[in-house]
Amino acid sequence: MADAQINRQILLVSRPQGEASVSNFKLVETPLAPLQDGEVRVRNHYLSLDPYMRGRMDDAKSYAAPQPLDQVMIGGTAGVVSESRNAAFKTGDHVVGMSGWQEYGTSDGKGLNKVDTSRVPLSAYLGAVGMPGVTAWYGLNGIIEPKAGETVVVSAASGAVGSVVGQLAKAAGCRAVGIAGGAEKCRYVVETLGFDACVDYKAGKLYEDLKAATPDGVDGYFENVGGEVLNAVLARMNAFGRVAVCGMISGYNGKPLPMDAPRLILTQRLKLQGFIVYEHLDIWPQALKELGERIATKKLHFRESITEGLENAPEAFLGLLRGKNFGKQLVKLV
Amino acid sequence: MADAQINRQILLVSRPQGEASVSNFKLVETPLAPLQDGEVRVRNHYLSLDPYMRGRMDDAKSYAAPQPLDQVMIGGTAGVVSESRNAAFKTGDHVVGMSGWQEYGTSDGKGLNKVDTSRVPLSAYLGAVGMPGVTAWYGLNGIIEPKAGETVVVSAASGAVGSVVGQLAKAAGCRAVGIAGGAEKCRYVVETLGFDACVDYKAGKLYEDLKAATPDGVDGYFENVGGEVLNAVLARMNAFGRVAVCGMISGYNGKPLPMDAPRLILTQRLKLQGFIVYEHLDIWPQALKELGERIATKKLHFRESITEGLENAPEAFLGLLRGKNFGKQLVKLV
Numbered sequence: 001m002a003d004a005q006i007n008r009q010i011l012l013v014s015r016p017q018g019e020a021s022v023s024n025f026k027l028v029e030t031p032l033a034p035l036q037d038g039e040v041r042v043r044n045h046y047l048s049l050d051p052y053m054r055g056r057m058d059d060a061k062s063y064a065a066p067q068p069l070d071q072v073m074i075g076g077t078a079g080v081v082s083e084s085r086n087a088a089f090k091t092g093d094h095v096v097g098m099s100g101w102q103e104y105g106t107s108d109g110k111g112l113n114k115v116d117t118s119r120v121p122l123s124a125y126l127g128a129v130g131m132p133g134v135t136a137w138y139g140l141n142g143i144i145e146p147k148a149g150e151t152v153v154v155s156a157a158s159g160a161v162g163s164v165v166g167q168l169a170k171a172a173g174c175r176a177v178g179i180a181g182g183a184e185k186c187r188y189v190v191e192t193l194g195f196d197a198c199v200d201y202k203a204g205k206l207y208e209d210l211k212a213a214t215p216d217g218v219d220g221y222f223e224n225v226g227g228e229v230l231n232a233v234l235a236r237m238n239a240f241g242r243v244a245v246c247g248m249i250s251g252y253n254g255k256p257l258p259m260d261a262p263r264l265i266l267t268q269r270l271k272l273q274g275f276i277v278y279e280h281l282d283i284w285p286q287a288l289k290e291l292g293e294r295i296a297t298k299k300l301h302f303r304e305s306i307t308e309g310l311e312n313a314p315e316a317f318l319g320l321l322r323g324k325n326f327g328k329q330l331v332k333l334v
Numbered sequence: 335m336a337d338a339q340i341n342r343q344i345l346l347v348s349r350p351q352g353e354a355s356v357s358n359f360k361l362v363e364t365p366l367a368p369l370q371d372g373e374v375r376v377r378n379h380y381l382s383l384d385p386y387m388r389g390r391m392d393d394a395k396s397y398a399a400p401q402p403l404d405q406v407m408i409g410g411t412a413g414v415v416s417e418s419r420n421a422a423f424k425t426g427d428h429v430v431g432m433s434g435w436q437e438y439g440t441s442d443g444k445g446l447n448k449v450d451t452s453r454v455p456l457s458a459y460l461g462a463v464g465m466p467g468v469t470a471w472y473g474l475n476g477i478i479e480p481k482a483g484e485t486v487v488v489s490a491a492s493g494a495v496g497s498v499v500g501q502l503a504k505a506a507g508c509r510a511v512g513i514a515g516g517a518e519k520c521r522y523v524v525e526t527l528g529f530d531a532c533v534d535y536k537a538g539k540l541y542e543d544l545k546a547a548t549p550d551g552v553d554g555y556f557e558n559v560g561g562e563v564l565n566a567v568l569a570r571m572n573a574f575g576r577v578a579v580c581g582m583i584s585g586y587n588g589k590p591l592p593m594d595a596p597r598l599i600l601t602q603r604l605k606l607q608g609f610i611v612y613e614h615l616d617i618w619p620q621a622l623k624e625l626g627e628r629i630a631t632k633k634l635h636f637r638e639s640i641t642e643g644l645e646n647a648p649e650a651f652l653g654l655l656r657g658k659n660f661g662k663q664l665v666k667l668v
Contacts, residue, residue: 055601226596245599258592262560265579266608267389274600 004031008310009072009102015059020321024057025073025314032104040086040112042095042105047310047331048076048126049317050160051224051249052276064276073101073313076131078115078122079334089114096125101313103333119296127160127328128302129292135277136164136222137287139244140172142280143273144220148173151214153233156224157198158185158303160328161246164291165222166195167300174220177213179206179229181323188326193301207232217241226250227257234264245274249321303327338365342644343406343436349393354655358391359407359648366438374420374446376429376439381644381665382410382460383651384494385558385583386610398610407435407647410465412449412456413668423448430459435647437667453630461494461662462636463626469611470498470556471621473578474506476614477607478554482507485548487567490558491532492519492637494662495580498625499556500529501634508554511547513540513563515657522660527635541566551575559584561591568598579608583655637661 006029013026035041056067056074067074077100081093086109089095097112099105115125127133139161146152152169156162157178166176166189178189178198186198197213199206210232217238223230226248237243251257264270294300305325307316313331320329340363347360369375390401390408401408411434415427420443423429431446433439449459461467473495480486486503490496491512500510500523512523512532520532531547533540544566551572557564560582571577585591598604611618628634639659641650647665654663 230596245596248597248600251597256595256597258594259596260592261590262564262579262593263582263585263590265606266582269608269610269613271605271607272599273605274603276603279603 004033005104006030007032007102007104009100010310010313011070012057012067012073013070015066015069016057020054020057020318022314022318027311032106035083035085035106037085038108039084039106040081040089040109041083042077042079042097042099042107042112043082043334044077044079044099044103044105045332045334046078046123046126047101047313047333048078048130049313049320049325049329049331050076050132051247051320053317054249054321074098075100076126077105078126079105094122096130101310101331103310120292123304123306123328123330124295124302126330127304128164128300129288129295131277132160132328133164133291134284134287135246136161136168137291138277138280138283139222139246139275140165140168140220141287142283143244143271143275144222144242146172146174146220149175150219151175151177151216151238152220152222153177153179153210153214153218153236154222154224155179155201155229155233156247156249156323157189157195158193158326159224160302162222162224163189163193163302163327164300167193167294169220170194170196171299175214175216177210177218179210179225179233185326188303192303201229207235210236220244222246224249230257231260234259234261234270237264237268237270239268241268241270243270243272245272305329307331309333338367339438340364341366341436341438343434344644344647345404346391346401346407347404349400349403350391354388354391354652356648356652361645366440369417369419369440371419372442373418373440374415374423374443375417376411376413376431376433376441376446377416377668378411378413378433378437378439379666379668380412380457380460381435381647381667382412382464383647383654383659383663383665384410384466385581385654387651388583388655408432409434410460411439412460413439428456430464435644435665437644454626457638457640457662457664458629458636460664461638462498462634463622463629465611466494466662467498467625468618468621469580470495470502471625472611472614472617473556473580473609474499474502474554475621476617477578477605477609478556478576480506480508480554483509484553485509485511485550485572486554486556487511487513487544487548487552487570488556488558489513489535489563489567490581490583490657491523491529492527492660493558494636496556496558497523497527497636497661498634501527501628503554504528504530505633509548509550511544511552513544513559513567519660522637526637535563541569544570554578556580557582561585564591565594568593568595568604571598571602571604573602575602575604577604577606579606639663641665643667 227250561584
């Protein structure tokens with residue numbers, strides 16, 4: 001009998017005090033147990049890194065249960081079935097699931113979905129045709145409800161979610177304005193993604209630049225970052241503006257950042273609404289169908305930041321929290 | 335020919351720098367011009383004083399046009415037709431309108447509504463069966479949408495709006511919790527209005543007292559004050575909580591007060607929505623009918639703070655901004 005195959009995994013071993021660090025994680029090697037009846041084993045090709053994971057690292061009241069310590073860090077994965085004792089899957093199937101930060105995932109098949117890679121690349125099912133894409137779709141269509149001619153602003157505009165928000169807003173006939181960090185990201189947002197404008201928040205005059213980019217004010221805002229960016233955009237909101245609150249990454253590392261002028265909610269009759277996409281499962285099929293069709297027909301652009309090797313996942317994740325990624329952050333495992 | 339009748343009026347003559355003061359207002363006497371064809375003249379019996387008027391005193395971007403300087407201060411009024419050359423009105427009709435801070439209003443009849451005082455007292459049409467009542471009704475039913483068993487909190491709970499919010503929430507099967515300033519107001523809110531609990535924000539331990547009064551958290555919040563009260567209630571909100579932002583009186587005198595933890599909007603998936611009731615005219619008839627019926631059948635309690643004499647309106651208004659009123663603030667003119 002051959003030696004058991006080894007599965008490399010990354011565990012969360014401690015909770016951050018303030019900023020997260022690589023010492024919160026630990027790489028371990030675990031032998032793979034023989035597959036049981038009904039189980040399916042997936043060789044993960046891509047691991048998705050997403051800002052929400054920072055919230056799971058804390059033990060605080062949040063929108064999701066904390067990631068337990070000393071267990072495999074959660075996360076979306078895309079891969080290929082390597083062995084199956086489950087009739088619903090066969091070796092070679094392309095699948096996406098939530099198998100976490102590890103090279104192999106073993107499960108009873110629940111939460112594992114087969115995907116068609118003939119028109120959409122496997123990795124895109126973790127981005128524009130996955131959770132980030134559906135997040136963009138829901139926040140825009142379910143909360144902002146854009147009307148043609150309106151101005152829609154999105155922060156973290158070059159990222160996995162923001163890039164889809166702006167492109168869908170453009171498709172809906174809106175003026176799409178991004179906010180991103182650095183001239184290179186802004187150039188990409190305008191020239192490749194087709195936004196009407198993009199404001200570089202690192203240029204030091206956020207409000208003035210935003211004002212120039214939104215001459216008619218802001219009707220819809222898709223919030224990914226919080227803090228000063230939120231304050232600046234709120235000050236540009238038109239009456240009856242809608243704000244979809246998807247993330248506040250600038251406050252994830254322990255510093256709660258205030259909203260300077262909540263009175264604007266009243267004076268401009270704004271609606272601000274927080275959401276998490278897993279609580280709106282009813283819209284996933286429609287959103288995924290539309291997003292998949294846009295990707296397949298090249299009407300939706302996406303970009304990936306790919307880090308190679310499971311062992312580099314913690315560093316890549318910390319980089320994501322600091323905005324070092326450019327596009328959807330993935331870890332390539334194969 | 336007799337001397338022309340004199341109309342006493344209060345004008346806004348300067349804009350506040352920081353806190354409003356009596357020096358911003360000026361009492362003048364103006365002869366009444368003879369009535370023209372189509373006009374109707376009303377002897378105002380009651381002048382309504384409301385927090386929104388503070389916003390109109392500023393020249394800043396707000397939800398309404400600023401009150402022009404050197405003109406009669408705007409405001410709701412209830413009175414009796416003293417003379418009419420308009421077929422729609424006859425002498426002795428009871429009417430409500432927006433004739434402002436003056437003893438007589440003269441108009442073409444637009445915006446003037448006849449009211450039935452046989453079951454509802456005239457002054458109540460400026461309170462529970464007027465703009466404040468409809469404000470309560472809309473914020474509760476249109477934004478909070480309370481479900482039986484939920485907890486609804488309202489600030490400025492003994493006031494014209496807050497008192498109606500809590501009573502309607504109780505009628506909808508909710509736990510109604512007020513926030514008010516001082517033991518006497520809190521006692522009134524619980525014992526007379528029938529709220530389940532009331533927190534005295536002046537007692538110095540707002541969050542602890544609110545926590546004790548909302549053991550199951552808060553599902554709906556009707557915001558009248560802002561500032562620390564908003565921060566405390568947000569920290570008690572349950573997932574999917576709704577906040578109707580009707581007023582932020584604590585910030586009206588020039589100090590913008592921040593929201594400490596906007597991240598809660600995300601983590602608790604909250605909806606915050608600002609509104610002004612004049613933008614929802616479609617719901618007024620239904621709301622007024624329901625409120626009038628509740629008043630007529632004694633199912634809705636209300637309380638009034640009555641100041642006598644137009645000349646005392648500015649002082650009474652400044653008192654309202656500091657929470658000195660107890661119930662709906664009116665100025666009695668006759």
